[in-house]
Amino acid sequence: MTAQLNLVVLGKQGAGKGTQSQRLGEHYGLAHISTGDILRAAVQAGTPLGREVKSVLDSGRLVTDDLVNKLVEERLKEPDAVKGCVLDGFPRTIGQAEALEKLLGENGVKLCISIDLPDELVLERLSARRVCQECATTYQDTDVAAISGTCELCGGDVVQRSDDQPEAIKKRLENFERDTVPLLTFYESRGLLVAVDGNQSIDEVTASIEAVLHARGLT
Ligand code: AMP
Secondary structure, eight states: OTTOEEEEEEEOTTSSHHHHHHHHHHHHTOEEEEHHHHHHHHHHHTOHHHHHHHHHHHHTOOOOHHHHHHHHHHHHTSGGGTTEEEEESOOOSHHHHHHHHHHHTTSOOOEEEEEEOOHHHHHHHHHTEEEETTTOOEEETTSHHHHHTBOTTTOOBEEOOGGGSHHHHHHHHHHIIIIIHHHHHHHHTTTOEEEEESSSOHHHHHHHHHHHHHHTTOO
């Protein structure tokens, strides 16, 4: 089973992690695992997990390593992860990266893709971001679905995420510096890190990532 393609996508919020991870998952038949989407769905559904993490998510802080590690462990057991996975928003800390190495065992992470974007562009993008509460499709504030408040794909409510408010964005950028930047070193030291410029069109970013995967003989 060493043929599994397990990818980690890192980047600040708004860099396009979610969009690119979803595309990679569809293109290569891999499970797209977004810990943020899983946690938000739990909050939305009002499950015990959702009630536990709601205030943490609203504030832009991180939930505990133990909690997300367990979520990912369970998610990796689902059948769509048999060929591998695209991890989006996980790992966020060295503790989570180490837990992931144990979870994946000999299959391991094949590549860590860092989608780079300056803070000014993060703020600009996130302030304009709207998201479907049901299927997590993202829109711009000027899109018809954002103005009408109804998702074009599933009819769900399209809203601004509570953590896309300026204070929470600031907090999340601080989290990124503190917790996620060390992860770049973690994957770099294993020869697994590639950086992709996030300040391009969505299609251009996808093409850049696919070119790297191909050049590395992973696809
Ligand atoms: P995201 O959609 O990836 O920006 O995640 C939204 C929020 O979910 C974060 O601000 C955290 O509160 C929580 N979260 C998502 N993934 C993780 C993770 N790997 N570790 C800790 N907290 C997380």
